[in-house]
Amino acid sequence: MRVLRWTIVAAVIVFLVAPLLVVAIVSINQNRYMDFPPSGFSLHWYTELVNDTGWRDAITRSLVIASASGGIAVLIATPLAYVLRAYDIRLAPLFYSLGILPFMLPPVISAIGAQVFWLSTGYFQRIENVIVSHGIFFSTLPLVTISLAMDQMDRSIGEAAQTLGANPRTTFRTITLPLLLPSIITGYAAAFVLSLNEYIIAFLVAGFAVETLPIKVFNSLRYGFTPTIAAVAVVFILIAATVFTMFAIFGNLLRFLGADTGLLDHDH
């Protein structure tokens, strides 16, 4: 069993890390054409990422889309999660499913849906379309994080505030919202990272006019290989690892993922 355990864990680590490692090696390879063993060390492909206007514009566009759509996702998720958990709403399960469903269906469905929606409004192939559609599609993530935080919140604090004379609005602003803030930030970050990486919705909504970073990567792959793609990949990987390491440090990553953390530490 011990041997089996380490074999499986090691195999999974190799499986998850191997492609990333190869990409990292290619990204610092001197030669334009991929070769192994690498011919020499060079950061040329990273500087091209910053200097080439095509890549720089794609990065900027993707960052704009990710930060704005993360905002929309949070604006949808926060009131939904709060009202459904704090009040006795009759259709609560229906409204909650409505928020969960976009993420449960294969994204190509939402992508076609978004495409025909924007086509029928006559206002399409624009960056705003991608921002709104991403905001809707990724609102599931903050909805889940904020709902979890609502479940774990000590209700007596809010009740104490109201007993002391605070009206519901003041209670929400001074008690509930600050307590929800970590889960709102977590949800925002998750939506941000996934929007940054999303391809099919962005492509079908505005792919021919708004070239996001993943679209640019795929388009360049079609026209052949450049090590710049590897440099992009490394930047993506580092962003993701940083965001989730921050979660682990500042939030309770294990509980967020649904672990019974009382078994690991005693903060329960």
Next chain:
Amino acid sequence: MSDRRTPTRGTYLVLAFPVLMLVVFFVAPFGIMVAYSFYRRISGGFYEPAFDPASWSRLFERVFLDRAAFSIGISLLAGAVCIAVAFPFTFFLTRMRRRPHVALLILVLSALSLSEVIVGFAWSVLLGRASGISNVLVWLGLMDEPRAYQPGFLAVLLGLSYIAFPYCVLTLYPPLSRLDREITEAAQTLGASPWKTFRTVVVPIMRPTLMAGFLLVFVFTLGSYLIASILGRPEHWTLSVFISDQASFNANVPFAAAMALFLTVLSLVVVGIVMLLESRTRSAA
């Protein structure tokens, strides 16, 4: 819950914004898709409002059925591969000390957040001839000359398993980490070997969860677009590739809408089964 407050008019006003957003931008598109799926195609990639079932009848044509069968097959296979590896992995993960535990979770989450295009690209490099795995083998003297393992069926399967694996781990993680340690300890006290405990105690308890994880991977890989188009030949393209290409390059939006609706029904059935299994696990716990 009894401690929930009674909603006022203001509460509904607050609720109205998110619900309205979801109805307008998520539910309404399905209505529009239904309408588009009946539109008539006219020359030059245009279409006009009509009640033409042509796009729906194309769902019975050979090209579509072949793609659908291939997609369902490879997605089921990816689901089986993911569960077979993710289940023991997640089980061991939940029983680790905090530091390696968190580190492995960060690795899983980082892999989860990787763009499909990056995953596809990374595997195409790794399985390619120029600087891939075979070059390492040649360098070590284990092979005579480098060769390419992509594009191909196995490359697509590996790529799909890679993007679905983290989701699979995260689905299995909560129930496995909540699995009462006393149950496995009791089995071992009574003389069962760790392997026998795993097989006769853990697997039966987790069966509904495993089923749920398997079906989630199935739905998830069914929606993958980039993996199959980067790592496969046209005969390895999945339904999502077919749908997206119809919607963009072939400009046949009515047909794409009909196929997307078909995929929706298929996915909803699967998601429904998952929810049923989850409620059964909860009532059993």
